Amino acid sequence: MTYERSRVEIDLDNFSHNIQQLKRFLSPESGFMQIVKADAYGHGAYEIATKSIKMGACFLGVANVEEAMLLRYRNITTPILILSPCFTNEIENIIEYDLTPAISSFNFAKELNKESEGKKTKIHVDIDTGMGRTGIHYKEALTKIRAIRQLKNLEIEGLFSHYSSSESDAEFTELQNQRFYQIIECLSIRAKYIHIANSAGVVTNNYRIENLGLSSKKTNLVRLGLLSYGVYPDQSYRNLIDLRPVMSFKSNICRIKIAKKNDSVGYNRTFNAKRETRYGIIPVGYADGYDYMLSNKGTVKIKGNLCPVIGRVSMDMISVDITDYPAITIGDEAILIDGGGLKPEKVTELYSGLSYELMSQIGRRAKRFYRENDKIIATAPLARREFVSHDFTDKKLNLVIESAISQRLQSKEIANMLYSEILRRFFSDRDRDIYYRKNFRHSVVFKLPESEEIAKRKFFEAETTLCFTKVLQQNYFYVACANLMADLENYFKRRDVEYRWLLDSNFSLSLDLFRVTEVCVNNITLNLTSYKSINDQGHANLEIKCSHPDLDKLVGKEVDFSISTRTYYPRHSKHLPIYITELTKGVDISFHYPNLIDEVEVVTIFSGQSKYPSIIRKKNHLQVISGQDEWVFPNSGIVFSFSSK
Numbered sequence: 001m002t003y004e005r006s007r008v009e010i011d012l013d014n015f016s017h018n019i020q021q022l023k024r025f026l027s028p029e030s031g032f033m034q035i036v037k038a039d040a041y042g043h044g045a046y047e048i049a050t051k052s053i054k055m056g057a058c059f060l061g062v063a064n065v066e067e068a069m070l071l072r073y074r075n076i077t078t079p080i081l082i083l084s085p086c087f088t089n090e091i092e093n094i095i096e097y098d099l100t101p102a103i104s105s106f107n108f109a110k111e112l113n114k115e116s117e118g119k120k121t122k123i124h125v126d127i128d129t130g131m132g133r134t135g136i137h138y139k140e141a142l143t144k145i146r147a148i149r150q151l152k153n154l155e156i157e158g159l160f161s162h163y164s165s166s167e168s169d170a171e172f173t174e175l176q177n178q179r180f181y182q183i184i185e186c187l188s189i190r191a192k193y194i195h196i197a198n199s200a201g202v203v204t205n206n207y208r209i210e211n212l213g214l215s216s217k218k219t220n221l222v223r224l225g226l227l228s229y230g231v232y233p234d235q236s237y238r239n240l241i242d243l244r245p246v247m248s249f250k251s252n253i254c255r256i257k258i259a260k261k262n263d264s265v266g267y268n269r270t271f272n273a274k275r276e277t278r279y280g281i282i283p284v285g286y287a288d289g290y291d292y293m294l295s296n297k298g299t300v301k302i303k304g305n306l307c308p309v310i311g312r313v314s315m316d317m318i319s320v321d322i323t324d325y326p327a328i329t330i331g332d333e334a335i336l337i338d339g340g341g342l343k344p345e346k347v348t349e350l351y352s353g354l355s356y357e358l359m360s361q362i363g364r365r366a367k368r369f370y371r372e373n374d375k376i377i378a379t380a381p382l383a384r385r386e387f388v389s390h391d392f393t394d395k396k397l398n399l400v401i402e403s404a405i406s407q408r409l410q411s412k413e414i415a416n417m418l419y420s421e422i423l424r425r426f427f428s429d430r431d432r433d434i435y436y437r438k439n440f441r442h443s444v445v446f447k448l449p450e451s452e453e454i455a456k457r458k459f460f461e462a463e464t465t466l467c468f469t470k471v472l473q474q475n476y477f478y479v480a481c482a483n484l485m486a487d488l489e490n491y492f493k494r495r496d497v498e499y500r501w502l503l504d505s506n507f508s509l510s511l512d513l514f515r516v517t518e519v520c521v522n523n524i525t526l527n528l529t530s531y532k533s534i535n536d537q538g539h540a541n542l543e544i545k546c547s548h549p550d551l552d553k554l555v556g557k558e559v560d561f562s563i564s565t566r567t568y569y570p571r572h573s574k575h576l577p578i579y580i581t582e583l584t585k586g587v588d589i590s591f592h593y594p595n596l597i598d599e600v601e602v603v604t605i606f607s608g609q610s611k612y613p614s615i616i617r618k619k620n621h622l623q624v625i626s627g628q629d630e631w632v633f634p635n636s637g638i639v640f641s642f643s644s645k
């Protein structure tokens with residue numbers, strides 16, 4: 001049995017239920033914007049955005065440009081409103097990624113207008129009707145909006161305001177409405193979207209169906225956050241709307257200990273045992289988002305029992321008292337947040353905290369599991385950092401890539417910069433030691449194995465072919481097959497290894513299971529010699545040395561490599577990652593799969609000139625192609641994810 005140290009479960013069915021309930025409060029003309037800021041309050045911005053778009057969201061709301069770019073990288077094309085004020089150095093990205101900024105200053109609008117020459121940038125003007133945070137003060141709004149309207153490269157697509165206390169102060173909320181509507185009415189031109197309500201605001205009086213007067217007619221968009229995630233802002237809301245919890249957070253007991261009477265537990269000895277105390281250690285602490293304020297206050301559900309947190313919450317661990325529940329053992333599931341007694345709003349009550357805060361911090365180190373139609377799909381956090389390979393020992397190139405990537409986060413045309421500056425400089429004659437791959441073609445074909453024995457063990461047979469053009473550095477190189485991730489990573493570091501494969505650890509490595517079928521350099525078929533290499537822990541890896549006497553005269557020349565293997569891939573893994581470990585120009589990766597696999601999705605994380613490779617889908621075949629002459633940086637990769645019957 002293996003455990004995730006902690007995991008967040010997101011119930012997408014309950015999320016849809018909440019959206020449906022909230023939609024019942026809307027007039028037929030009203031659309032909704034799904035707020036997915038702060039990684040969708042900790043629920044996963046991409047997954048929530050995708051689901052809400054299916055449910056009819058016409059807009060997404062995020063806090064800043066970077067959050068929006070992450071959604072654009074994953075091919076989300078729905079309009080995105082940036083809710084917080086932007087800095088002027090973010091304007092390039094706003095335009096490049098087709099984002100909609102909230103405007104609360106004329107000066108920013110002027111800058112945006114200047115840089116939007118030749119196109120119309122859509123904006124939503126933020127009006128401060130009493131929130132007192134961002135937005136143009138309502139008394140100045142008319143003049144300012146009229147001035148903004150003169151800026152010919154901008155289009156005022158939306159006008160909005162934000163309630164300060166929709167969940168608790170109906171009177172002030174109504175005052176904000178009045179201030180807002182008055183401005184809308186005085187304007188001669190109506191913007192496409194008029195919006196003021198957050199999710200609690202949707203449910204408060206002025207949005208009730210029976211009271212379809214004011215808000216619902218005057219506005220045609222609402223912004224759904226907290227309630228869509230199944231959290232009640234206040235107990236009184238229970239009578240108004242039926243919400244279902246979306247997030248739960250779980251771990252497992254990893255150790256059990258006994259404190260004798262008067263022994264203390266945890267930092268600063270804030271818990272002293274009044275009796276002999278049996279307690280469990282759970283590998284989750286404030287760094288996982290379990291709030292420090294829950295020290296000596298929180299409770300954790302184990303086998304249905306609520307066990308009190310004893311002592312301080314540490315960075316990575318908490319202790320819970322299980323004296324009264326002798327049946328609890330190591331490995332038992334420990335629920336920290338759930339949809340029952342441990343709802344975020346209940347847990348935060350213990351320390352007068354905020355459910356918004358708890359949700360957005362919880363599970364920072366956890367893998368997320370999404371539940372939909374009774375199926376659970378896990379997603380490893382597909383953060384960019386996962387693709388940073390260690391292949392580049394060459395310090396210079398590392399520096400180039402680092403600075404280029406940080407540049408890219410701030411400025412738009414890294415591609416141009418790459419072409420005109422960096423590559424030209426580093427590939428000039430004095431730096432001949434930097435090599436890169438061209439025409440990178442990688443094909444992976446999954447089949448059902450002929451060997452019944454292996455089929456029974458649920459593996460696909462994988463035929464892979466890798467072809468590329470590169471300068472030959474020595475008269476030999478290796479193809480390697482590792483059994484452990486750590487060993488694979490070591491092979492990434494080695495420059496004499498041109499191809500590596502990770503074989504599932506259920507197999508013990510042998511040449512039958514990882515067969516190098518052919519290796520050629522410029523049509524010379526190389527001689528292959530296999531070695532077992534034993535690592536420090538006594539674990540075996542396979543190394544196949546590829547060499548040929550004729551390679552001597554090709555060293556230093558650009559040659560065509562072709563490497564073919566036949567091996568196995570576990571069916572349960574559901575993810576096939578392919579890493580781009582070297583600077584590469586022109587990428588073509590294809591994945592052929594049998595009927596047994598349905599629904600192949602591909603996530604591309606490309607950095608470099610080609611950010612959005614083309615994805616071609618045919619029957620039983622997916623192909624990802626960048627332009628022939630486009631550079632792809634080493635910290636790129638793609639993941640094919642699939643479900644198999």
Ligand SMILES: *Cc1c(COP(=O)(O)O)cnc(C)c1O
Nearest residue numbers: 035083198199200223224225226
């Ligand atoms: C966060 C946010 C929302 C969502 O508010 P909830 O209370 O979570 O529904 C709506 N509008 C703006 C401007 C926000 O910043």
